[in-house]
Amino acid sequence: MASSMPGRVTGIGLITGSTGYAITQLPIDYAQLTGWTAMAAGVGMVGGGVVTWHTSRRATTSHINRWSRRSRRNHGVQSLTGHLKTSSSFAMRGRATALRPSLARMSRWQRIRVPVTEYAAMLGKSGGRTLYASHEDVVLRVAGARSGKTTALACRIVDHPGPAVVTSTRVDLLTWTGPMRAKRGPLHVFNPAGIGDVASTLKWSPLAGCKAIETAMRRADDMIPAASSDEREGWNDQARRILAPLLFAAARGGLTMARVLAWVSATGDQATKAGRQVESILDDAPEAAAMRETVRQFFGMSGENERTRSSIVTTLMPALQWLSNPTAAAIGDAEVTGDTLNVGELLDTQGTVYLLGGTNRVTSALTGALVAEIAFRATQRAESMPGGRLDPALLLALDEAALVAPGPLDRWTSDMGGRGIVLDIAVQSLAWLHRVWGETGARIILGNAAAVLLGAGCKDPADIAHWEALSGLRDEVSETRDADGKVTSTSSRKVPVLSRDQIAALPKFHAVVYGLGPISIIRTPNIWRRRDARRAMARAGRQVTATKFAEKLAEEVSK
Ligand SMILES: Nc1ncnc2c1ncn2[C@@H]1O[C@H](COP(=O)(O)OP(=O)(O)O)[C@@H](O)[C@H]1O
Numbered sequence: 430m431a432s433s434m435p436g437r438v439t440g441i442g443l444i445t446g447s448t449g450y451a452i453t454q455l456p457i458d459y460a461q462l463t464g465w466t467a468m469a470a471g472v473g474m475v476g477g478g479v480v481t482w483h484t485s486r487r488a489t490t491s492h493i494n495r496w497s498r499r500s501r502r503n504h505g506v507q508s509l510t511g512h513l514k515t516s517s518s519f520a521m522r523g524r525a526t527a528l529r530p531s532l533a534r535m536s537r538w539q540r541i542r543v544p545v546t547e548y549a550a551m552l553g554k555s556g557g558r559t560l561y562a563s564h565e566d567v568v569l570r571v572a573g574a575r576s577g578k579t580t581a582l583a584c585r586i587v588d589h590p591g592p593a594v595v596t597s598t599r600v601d602l603l604t605w606t607g608p609m610r611a612k613r614g615p616l617h618v619f620n621p622a623g624i625g626d627v628a629s630t631l632k633w634s635p636l637a638g639c640k641a642i643e644t645a646m647r648r649a650d651d652m653i654p655a656a657s658s659d660e661r662e663g664w665n666d667q668a669r670r671i672l673a674p675l676l677f678a679a680a681r682g683g684l685t686m687a688r689v690l691a692w693v694s695a696t697g698d699q700a701t702k703a704g705r706q707v708e709s710i711l712d713d714a715p716e717a718a719a720m721r722e723t724v725r726q727f728f729g730m731s732g733e734n735e736r737t738r739s740s741i742v743t744t745l746m747p748a749l750q751w752l753s754n755p756t757a758a759a760i761g762d763a764e765v766t767g768d769t770l771n772v773g774e775l776l777d778t779q780g781t782v783y784l785l786g787g788t789n790r791v792t793s794a795l796t797g798a799l800v801a802e803i804a805f806r807a808t809q810r811a812e813s814m815p816g817g818r819l820d821p822a823l824l825l826a827l828d829e830a831a832l833v834a835p836g837p838l839d840r841w842t843s844d845m846g847g848r849g850i851v852l853d854i855a856v857q858s859l860a861w862l863h864r865v866w867g868e869t870g871a872r873i874i875l876g877n878a879a880a881v882l883l884g885a886g887c888k889d890p891a892d893i894a895h896w897e898a899l900s901g902l903r904d905e906v907s908e909t910r911d912a913d914g915k916v917t918s919t920s921s922r923k924v925p926v927l928s929r930d931q932i933a934a935l936p937k938f939h940a941v942v943y944g945l946g947p948i949s950i951i952r953t954p955n956i957w958r959r960r961d962a963r964r965a966m967a968r969a970g971r972q973v974t975a976t977k978f979a980e981k982l983a984e985e986v987s988k
């Protein structure tokens with residue numbers, strides 16, 4: 430290792446100082462003065478050297494050199510010290526009072542006895558290390574089907590100390606986590622797609638609260654999320670501009686979502702009549718003056734404008750498609766009597782809301798809008814709490830997020846963490862992220878996720894190249910041998926820490942963790958290996974099939 434300037438100065442200082450000390454011991458007249466002077470100079474040089482060394486450690490080149498050395502030493506993967514600093518239970522404990530302001534009232538001794546899962550979630554184990562993500566960190570899980578995403582997410586849900594919103598396309602999460610979550614607080618099921626014949630215990634109409642114009646505008650945004658291309662986003666904007674006044678008018682007039690659908694799909698004379706009805710409701714609301722013109726234009730479109738109108742209607746339809754499903758219409762177009770879902774109560778009682786959506790995305794606008802509504806109310810609530818965050822945190826466990834909760838995740842991932850609303854998002858591939866949130870949206874979500882867990886089942890070459898590049902580089906030493914097998918020379922070259930074939934061959938129930946420093950490979954937890962969860966399931970059910978069990982659970986919930 431090259432000796433640095435501060436190192437040399439410190440060395441010379443040590444020699445000068447010790448020589449000075451030796452001189453003071455000599456039986457000569459002037460020894461005391463010379464010796465003490467030399468010692469003082471030595472101490473000064475050592476002190477200066479140490480200070481300069483300490484400051485230079487923080488210089489850019491020093492950082493980069495140190496990181497390179499560390500990366501070489503650890504072959505590009507997370508070191509023990511890195512783990513201790515970023516993702517260990519020790520690191521989480523250091524941030525406990527920021528993550529849960531209520532812990533600040535406890536003594537240090539009391540705080541040590543609070544389990545770390547009260548403010549952080551276990552991601553998995555890597556050898557003897559357990560990796561955690563704090564309740565501030567967005568977690569994104571990307572893995573193919575049947576790779577262990579849901580079984581890992583289930584563990585997080587049962588351990589979560591606060592209220593939770595759980596989305597899924599199957600009854601799996603309800604069956605696996607329901608019995609344990611029921612011990613923490615009430616369970617609610619919102620199942621517009623009628624998955625597994627589980628009865629809904631919750632009714633909620635997108636018209637709830639839409640008598641206020643700002644809620645109607647927000648709801649229109651939630652029901653028509655951002656498009657994947659700029660051109661389509663232009664149409665989406667137009668569709669939102671017309672949906673908002675229609676929601677507002679329906680809520681004001683005490684009408685239903687079915688009526689909104691009828692208004693949107695009316696043509697010819699029917700459209701003129703619909704326009705008149707909406708306008709007459711808006712006439713009584715001065716705050717909707719700006720919307721009246723939009724409504725008049727939309728319903729007045731005829732002749733050449735007919736094509737524009739039909740494009741807007743086509744864009745609007747996916748947001749209202751669920752009305753054609755009788756099960757969805759029964760719980761999603763329920764009469765709006767006050768607040769059908771009391772988010773404040775959900776947060777206070779540590780409840781769990783299960784939202785089940787179909788894979789065909791018919792109900793995704795409805796489930797997405799409900800998730801967005803809960804998130805919005807929780808955000809408002811957080812603002813009035815100490816530290817500006819919910820305590821305990823609200824978990825949004827969005828399994829199959831692309832299908833069930835296509836909300837504005839790009840926006841949420843940016844600012845929810847600091848408010849005590851913790852997002853754990855599971856999708857099957859990067860392609861799904863791109864399809865639902867567009868290229869920019871997907872990049873924002875990936876950027877905002879503090880921990881990205883890549884699981885098994887990645888087969889797309891573009892995705893694999895992305896994960897390979899993200900894994901970083903390491904040095905690989907290659908040896909050249911002569912005919913006798915003797916090493917004649919060695920050379921080193923840079924190779925990706927994780928190669929493409931390794932990424933493609935990741936085993937089930939394992940994940941590569943990106944984002945918490947250099948990568949780690951973890952074994953993800955599995956709800957089936959947890960005795961507490963299995964026992965709770967058996968006790969609650971003792972039923973042969975999952976469907977039957979979920980039914981019984983839902984029955985119990987609705988009592
Ligand atoms: N009841 C069960 N007992 C044991 N293993 C199960 C059970 N249910 C699912 N599994 C296994 O867990 C694996 C992962 O399932 P899951 O977490 O649902 O995958 P993903 O959500 O990634 O599609 C599946 O391959 C399945 O075989």
Ligand SMILES: [Mg+2]
Pocket residue numbers: 575578579828
């Ligand atoms: Mg799953």
